Amino acid sequence: MFTSDSPDVIVVGAGVVGAACAYYAARHGLSVTVLDRGPVAGGTTGAGEGNLLVSDKEPGPELELALLSTGLWHELADRLPERVEYEPKGGLVVASADAGMKALRDFAAAQATVGVTAHEIPADRLADLEPHLAPGLAGGFHYPQDAQVQPALAAAHLLRASGARVRTGEEVTAILTGPDGGVRGVRTRAGTVRAPRVVNATGTWGGELARLAGSHLPVMPRRGFVLVTEPLPRVVRHKVYAADYVADVASGSAALQTSAVVEGTPSGPVLIGASRERVGFDRTLSVEALRRLAAQATALFPVLAGVRAMRTYAGFRPYLPDHLPAIGADPRVPGLLHACGHEGAGIGLAPATGLILARLLTDAEPPLDTGPFDPGRFMPGP
The missing domain is CATH 3.30.9.10 (D-Amino Acid Oxidase, subunit A, domain 2)
Known part of the structure; x- marks a missing residue:
């Protein structure tokens, strides 16, 4: 049962991709709670160099995503504090x-x-x-067009700018679903958080969160x-x-x-x-x-x-085996969306990923073709 205090969406993962998802979801009018079992940027983001690259990508879906993100990082650089070291x-x-x-x-x-x-x-x-x-x-x-950012600071300031409620040190132990199989929230070691939609932005651990929901991602x-x-x-x-x-x-x-x-x-x-x-x-x-x-x-x-x-x-x-991230709705679990599997490009691709997720969460048109990133491409047949 959702209450007036329930967020519209829970983002699991407080790295730069999760932070971007929270930021753009909030800008699209959604209330957001971000959960992470560790600190902000405590996983892959905190170990990254901050690469924002187009130079290493051949023409195709990932480069299209990178070019969109390049423009978005330019915009974010004007909105976030200088100490994120966008260069x-x-x-x-x-x-x-x-x-x-x-x-x-x-x-x-x-x-x-x-x-x-x-x-x-x-x-x-x-x-x-x-x-x-x-x-x-x-x-x-x-x-x-190549650039760099300080990734941990970028994640922290995106979360701050989003206005999301951030709860660190809370590991998600279960994805709650209703009789129809749709998402109803999550359970953590500190209690239950109710919401109709959950975003899996747990990076390298994205496959584990998918399994909690009864789904599959080979991260x-x-x-x-x-x-x-x-x-x-x-x-x-x-x-x-x-x-x-x-x-x-x-x-x-x-x-x-x-x-x-x-x-x-x-x-x-x-x-x-x-x-x-x-x-x-x-x-x-x-x-x-x-x-x-x-x-x-x-x-x-x-x-x-x-x-x-x-x-x-x-x-x-x-x-992920095809070197493309999983961005979009899970075909098995209504209300579960994925934003993970970016390999070494997650910092660079975070804004575009967050914008896509925000558009999908609000039933708006995505800024590009999301078909190549469909999480369903990894789902085994019936």
Whole structure:
């Protein structure tokens, strides 16, 4: 039984995707309660670099989602406090040989047909963008639409701006349903919260929440490490990565893969990623992953060879087999909607995901075709 105190929607997950869902749902006139078993941004969001990328995505549904989010992040940057560190600094993708440049050229040409801006940078002009890059590279492409944000702060300020009631430290232990099988709320260890709709924004744990409702999403964790250097002058101006990063993002391999992504931050430290491997929720430090990242980063920026790494941290990307997130209504459980499985792109794709969910929750037209993200694509047949 719903009461006057019952929210219109419960968002489970206080990471950046859940925060964006709460923000846009509130802007569409809905009352929202956000629940999380940990703190705000305590999962994948807090372990992210804050990438807002179009440069690593080929034409298709994910790139369309990323381009929509790019515009929304620009709008949010004007509404959220400056300390979320939104920085439209652009990305630089470099190639070590002519064959790599040809591949980048073909990739950029395909992206241009759907609205991505990319500028070819010949080898003798790379130093204009990044003076500390290694010599001898074949060239690269500059992507001015790439940006960065401080993800934990962005999630916190989106939640604050939403006006949602946020309840942390409350683990959802059951999805409550009525006689018709539709959602009636959730049960937590602290009690029951009633609402006619629930949004699953639990990231890597999205499959677990789906199972609580009697549904199915094959979300798996994909572990990654980030190295953080001591504070430095701005020796890296853009988000810089080698061409093989794009292939690693698209790969479904469970084995360890590393391809350096190097970027400076407004506060000084340089962030070095990215590694990928499917090892469950094992947080064991991988010396091999860190060794590879350090070697690849110093190959791109020799100046980093004499810099101290102050710390490292691990996170789990929510991986789905087709590399597309699940965004939309659950076909088995009326009132349950999913917003998870974004892998390493959740921070960048969060605003578009939140806007789509808000439109679906209010029976309004979504801003793009949601068919490719339909959670039902993973449901087994009858």
